[in-house]
């Protein structure tokens with residue numbers, strides 16, 4: 001019997017136990033679970049699960065070739081997020097010999113980044129979110145993992161990366177950039193900006209949790225009512241905090257959802273106690289008589305103990321730019337994930353693959369699977385099926401397949417309270433996107449089947 005883990009929330013499907021709540025009997029093999037089954041915790045589909053424990057019977061016998069590792073130059077991967085680790089996991093299924101060196105500026109802990117916005121709901125601090133430390137990952141992947149090590153330059157002619165102090169250089173045969181994305185920091189003045197936190201990785205999350213405890217925080221102001229802002233609004237409400245959320249646009253998730261769906265999410269979060277301030281910007285955070293005072297461009301002032309900024313992320317392109325690689329919104333690659341330099345690839349949040357910048361888990365898994373094959377000798381282009389995104393607002397769950405930019409067509413919306421099924425079709429009737437909230441998410445599988453692939 002095997003086990004499969006949801007890479008978005010960490011929930012584990014154990015074939016021995018099944019998922020009786022969803023009608024999946026104990027003993028049901030993974031391949032026999034219906035394709036429209038959804039993760040009971042976060043609502044993503046089977047494609048976002050990976051095998052973590054395999055039954056001995058299911059294992060394919062491994063044919064040992066004589067080791068050629070000693071003379072094989074290393075594949076170097078910069079980044080140990082879901083993209084970096086995901087790629088090396090896939091590579092090791094195909095190639096157990098080629099030496100792999102992974103370099104990360106953080107501690108190399110393997111964790112599911114999407115779970116950072118469900119930590120209070122699940123009562124998990126940073127330590128509890130660590131799935132495996134760097135040492136364990138290194139053993140499992142037969143890779144050398146260099147932690148707390150920042151790559152400062154790359155010489156693509158000599159195929160060398162330089163780390164930290166300029167003294168240490170590593171030669172690569174192939175180099176993979178899996179550098180992630182930086183948070184966008186809105187311009188905010190005032191004398192208390194050190195109390196404005198962004199949570200974009202496990203170390204940020206640890207700082208944030210500790211600041212909440214240290215400052216005996218009760219009231220939090222969230223800047224941004226998009227995906228991360230709404231997830232934190234829900235999670236922190238579940239953690240028992242009072243929440244004010246500020247966004248310059250008019251409703252929740254404004255860049256992803258049509259207004260009715262966004263307002264349904266807003267209403268559900270308000271029912272839980274959230275207060276939204278739409279159409280406004282935070283301009284200053286100052287120390288007040290009791291905690292902090294947040295000033296909005298309308299002149300309004302909000303009292304709180306801590307501020308969370310969640311206004312979006314931007315692919316990390318600086319290192320690639322300094323190296324002379326082609327960059328646009330992300331590090332530019334073709335469908336083989338090749339950058340403009342020979343033997344250098346980019347995947348994950350930092351990459352712009354064939355014009356697409358998609359800062360979600362499903363695309364980086366597709367990239368990792370394809371690039372692993374390429375690195376193992378079988379050139380393989382990335383394909384993207386339709387990849388709807390589950391937004392973790394359990395008080396009103398959301399599933400959205402964003403409408404492509406500049407698409408022609410119109411929304412058709414059915415609403416029953418906070419349950420919305422919104423579909424966007426072009427003039428010929430082809431479905432191009434959808435937005436589902438509340439009970440509406442039950443339509444996900446049926447609608448997903450109608451969507452054209454993002455990149456066939």
Ligand SMILES: Cc1cc2nc3c(=O)[nH]c(=O)nc-3n(C[C@H](O)[C@H](O)[C@H](O)COP(=O)(O)OP(=O)(O)OC[C@H]3O[C@@H](n4cnc5c(N)ncnc54)[C@H](O)[C@@H]3O)c2cc1C
Nearest residue numbers: 079080081082083105106113114151180348349359360361
């Ligand atoms: C709170 C939150 C919730 C989310 N929820 C969801 C969700 O529900 N569903 C979904 O699909 N997506 C979600 N996402 C997005 C998803 O988590 C990301 O798309 C994904 O984790 C990105 O992985 P990555 O490996 O590309 O980047 P990262 O995880 O950021 O990894 C980047 C790595 O690069 C290293 N690095 C960078 N520069 C250097 C350097 N110069 N030298 C050495 N190392 C370097 C870093 O140390 C790190 O190891 C969420 C994101 C956040 C922040």
